[in-house]
Amino acid sequence: MSGAKHISIQGVHKVFQSGGQEVYALKAIDLEVARGEFVCLLGPSGCGKSTLLNAVAGFSLPSSGTITVEGVPITEPGPDRGMVFQEYALFPWMTVEQNIAFGLQIKQVAKAVIQAKVDELLVLLNLQDFRRRYPKDLSGGMRQRVAIARVLAIDSPIMLMDEPFGALDALTRRNLQDELLRLWTELKKTILFVTHSIEEALYLADRTVVMTYRPGTIKRDLSIDLPRPRDVASPAFNALKKELSQLLMEEQHRHQQDEFKGAAVD
Amino acid sequence: MKRYKHAASGILVPLVALALWQLLSSMGWVNATILPSPLRVLVKWWAYLRPLEAFDSAQGSYLKWCLSGELIQDALGSLYRVLVGFFIGGGLALPLGLAMGYSRVMYGLFNPLVQVLRPIPPIAYIPLSILWFGLGNPPAVFLISIGAFFPVLMNTVAGVQNVDSIYLRVGRNLGASRLTQFTHIILPAATPYIFTGARIGMGTAFIVVIVSEMIAVNNGLGYRILEAREYLWSDKIIAGMFTIGLLGLGIDTLMSGLSTHLLKWHRGLEQS
Numbered sequence: 001m002s003g004a005k006h007i008s009i010q011g012v013h014k015v016f017q018s019g020g021q022e023v024y025a026l027k028a029i030d031l032e033v034a035r036g037e038f039v040c041l042l043g044p045s046g047c048g049k050s051t052l053l054n055a056v057a058g059f060s061l062p063s064s065g066t067i068t069v070e071g072v073p074i075t076e077p078g079p080d081r082g083m084v085f086q087e088y089a090l091f092p093w094m095t096v097e098q099n100i101a102f103g104l105q106i107k108q109v110a111k112a113v114i115q116a117k118v119d120e121l122l123v124l125l126n127l128q129d130f131r132r133r134y135p136k137d138l139s140g141g142m143r144q145r146v147a148i149a150r151v152l153a154i155d156s157p158i159m160l161m162d163e164p165f166g167a168l169d170a171l172t173r174r175n176l177q178d179e180l181l182r183l184w185t186e187l188k189k190t191i192l193f194v195t196h197s198i199e200e201a202l203y204l205a206d207r208t209v210v211m212t213y214r215p216g217t218i219k220r221d222l223s224i225d226l227p228r229p230r231d232v233a234s235p236a237f238n239a240l241k242k243e244l245s246q247l248l249m250e251e252q253h254r255h256q257q258d259e260f261k262g263a264a265v266d
Numbered sequence: 267m268k269r270y271k272h273a274a275s276g277i278l279v280p281l282v283a284l285a286l287w288q289l290l291s292s293m294g295w296v297n298a299t300i301l302p303s304p305l306r307v308l309v310k311w312w313a314y315l316r317p318l319e320a321f322d323s324a325q326g327s328y329l330k331w332c333l334s335g336e337l338i339q340d341a342l343g344s345l346y347r348v349l350v351g352f353f354i355g356g357g358l359a360l361p362l363g364l365a366m367g368y369s370r371v372m373y374g375l376f377n378p379l380v381q382v383l384r385p386i387p388p389i390a391y392i393p394l395s396i397l398w399f400g401l402g403n404p405p406a407v408f409l410i411s412i413g414a415f416f417p418v419l420m421n422t423v424a425g426v427q428n429v430d431s432i433y434l435r436v437g438r439n440l441g442a443s444r445l446t447q448f449t450h451i452i453l454p455a456a457t458p459y460i461f462t463g464a465r466i467g468m469g470t471a472f473i474v475v476i477v478s479e480m481i482a483v484n485n486g487l488g489y490r491i492l493e494a495r496e497y498l499w500s501d502k503i504i505a506g507m508f509t510i511g512l513l514g515l516g517i518d519t520l521m522s523g524l525s526t527h528l529l530k531w532h533r534g535l536e537q538s
Contacts, residue, residue: 059435079441089432093454093531102450103440134531154440 006190007033007056007158012065014051014216024215025051026062031209031218035157038184038191040205042198042244044252048216049194050162056192057083057160069158079103082151086163088143090135096146097122097131103154121149124183141172148180152187161193165200177203181228198244202237203230210244213251214258220247302501311337311505336490340506341513343486344475347403348517351410352471356464358411359418363463366419367426368452380419388413388474392481406478406486413474414467421463425456458532461525468521472514487513 014026025048033039041049054060056067058077067074069081077083082103090099100121104114122128125145135143144164151159165173181204184191195201201208202224210220222244226236284304290296291303298306314337321331333339365372366380388409395405429452437447479488487510494502 057439059438077435077438077441079439081439083436083439085432085436087432089436091433091436091451091454093457106440106442106446136531150440 004035005032006035006037006070007031007192008066008068008071009052009056010066010068012052012055012062012067014048014055014060015063026055027215027217029065029216029218031221033190033192035190036188038193038204038206040201040208041192041194041211042196042201042208042248043211043216043219044196044213044248044255046255047211047213047251049196049211051216052211053083053160053162053192053194056158057081079107079154080156081158081160082154082156083160083162084144084147084151084164086166088135088140088147090143090146090150092135095132095134096127096138099135099146100149100153103150107154117153121152124152125149125179139172140168141176144168144176145179148183152183156189158190158192161191163194163196166195166197173200178229180204198241198248199232202226202240202244203232208244210247211251213255219251299498299500302504306501307504307508310499310501311508314502314505337505337509340485340487340490341509343483344479344488344510345513347406347410347478347486348468348471348475350403351407351475352414352468354407355411355414355471356418356467359415359463359467360422360460363419363422363460364426364453364456367423367456368448373423380416384416384420388470389477392478395478396482401482403483405482406475409478410471410474413470417466417470418460418463421459421466422456425459425463426452428459429455458525458529461521461529465518465521465525468517469514472510472517476510 009029009031012026012029013024016023016025029052031039041052043049051060055062056069056074058074058081061074074081091102094102097118100118101114104117109117118131122131125148127142127145127149130138130142130146135146138146147164165176168176177200180191183189193201193204205224208222208224209218210222211217212219222240224240226234226240230237287301288304291298291301291306302310315335317331317334318336319325319334321328325331333342362376366376367373391409391412392405395408399405399408433451433455434447437451442450475486476488476491479486480492483489487506491503491506494500494506
């Protein structure tokens with residue numbers, strides 16, 4: 001996939017104060033994502049991949065550096081960058097239908113248009129039979145479908161996904177990964193997807209960006225040129241898996257050392 | 267089936283207690299003035315409930331006659347005060363609670379005063395309430411609204427403050443204005459707390475109405491209990507007490523039914 005650059009991250013630092021010390025969650029991040037590209041941010045916990053995603057979403061702006069979308073710097077969250085959270089974050093007081101419609105309601109779109117859009121998305125995500133259910137009555141996989149539909153409803157060109165399938169069982173997870181790929185091909189979104197699963201990154205992404213553990217920097221930016229649908233048992237897939245495992249293990253090791261140091265200090 | 271079993275086991279203890287009580291009285295082990303038997307209470311209760319005069323169509327409808335008993339009139343009087351007091355107290359507490367929960371500035375401004383006034387029991391306002399409002403319903407309603415005010419206020423504040431921030435993040439992400447976030451996210455998310463506050467407030471209103479009727483009015487269940495005391499009618503006192511208990515239970519059941527209906531999306535503690 002190639003195209004004009006859609007998201008541009010330049011020289012981004014994010015500094016947190018922790019116990020009087022400055023901790024670099026992100027350090028000198030440069031990353032460009034092309035229109036329609038599917039990019040995975042991969043790394044151990046604490047590597048700043050979610051911090052980076054939140055910066056692009058506009059929830060927590062970088063300490064320095066710039067993030068632009070179509071050349072316009074990000075200053076706040078907005079519906080042009082729809083976000084899907086790991087914990088689904090559906091509004092429990094709204095039915096499936098109402099959750100999906102909410103973003104359009106905010107934009108004061110005409111009722112008939114909203115209804116048509118909601119109907120279309122219910123079909124697209126196989127949720128027709130659940131339209132009047134409340135989130136508490138849905139399985140994790142179903143909830144995440146609703147969360148994806150809610151973002152698709154506002155038609156944002158960019159989808160930000162923060163470990164969206166992390167809490168799901170393996171089968172549901174593969175199922176939703178396939179659906180996401182189908183939707184992405186159909187709707188041509190730019191996707192920035194955070195995960196700590198190597199296999200997930202290799203299965204989904206055009207490009208996988210491996211991040212380092214504290215300070216969060218980019219360790220490797222790897223194009224995945226395998227044809228889709230990808231065969232997780234193929235030698236090529238496993239060669240890449242091995243390569244990424246190696247990279248991640250190094251970071252995981254540093255993470256553990258850090259925790260031991262922390263334990264010794266405590 | 268299971269439900270009936272449940273209800274049956276729930277009725278067992280009261281029945282045993284009643285039987286014991288009846289036994290105590292029948293055997294003459296307690297003075298009937300100090301503790302009249304359940305049967306005597308029941309008889310008095312009926313006398314208290316039933317219309318005083320025979321039905322006469324010239325005096326009005328049959329329904330009006332049915333409701334003309336002393337107990338019904340007292341219960342209606344108490345209920346009226348409870349509801350008016352509850353809606354005044356709760357109606358003032360709700361907007362203030364929403365403002366205090368939403369805005370740090372409002373919280374900083376009002377919280378110290380609230381914390382000083384909150385521990386004062388409504389009963390302590392009795393002298394002032396009479397000075398300010400004289401006798402009759404106004405001082406009683408005033409006391410009840412104070413009783414209902416604080417539970418609604420505290421729970422509303424807590425409800426708004428405890429809205430999970432992820433919902434607000436979703437709202438901002440979807441482009442919701444501050445007003446939309448308030449009306450469509452914060453308010454519904456806080457309703458379970460608000461309903462809890464309303465239920466506690468209603469309970470407090472019931473406690474306060476009885477006390478308030480002992481001072482300033484000449485009907486209502488609280489007044490009747492005090493009046494019965496003057497004549498040492500302990501059977502009527504107990505009948506009045508049970509009436510209060512049943513009325514309170516009825517209202518609480520109604521409120522909890524209403525909240526279950528309105529909060530059918532809610533499943534107690536929110537999981538993700």
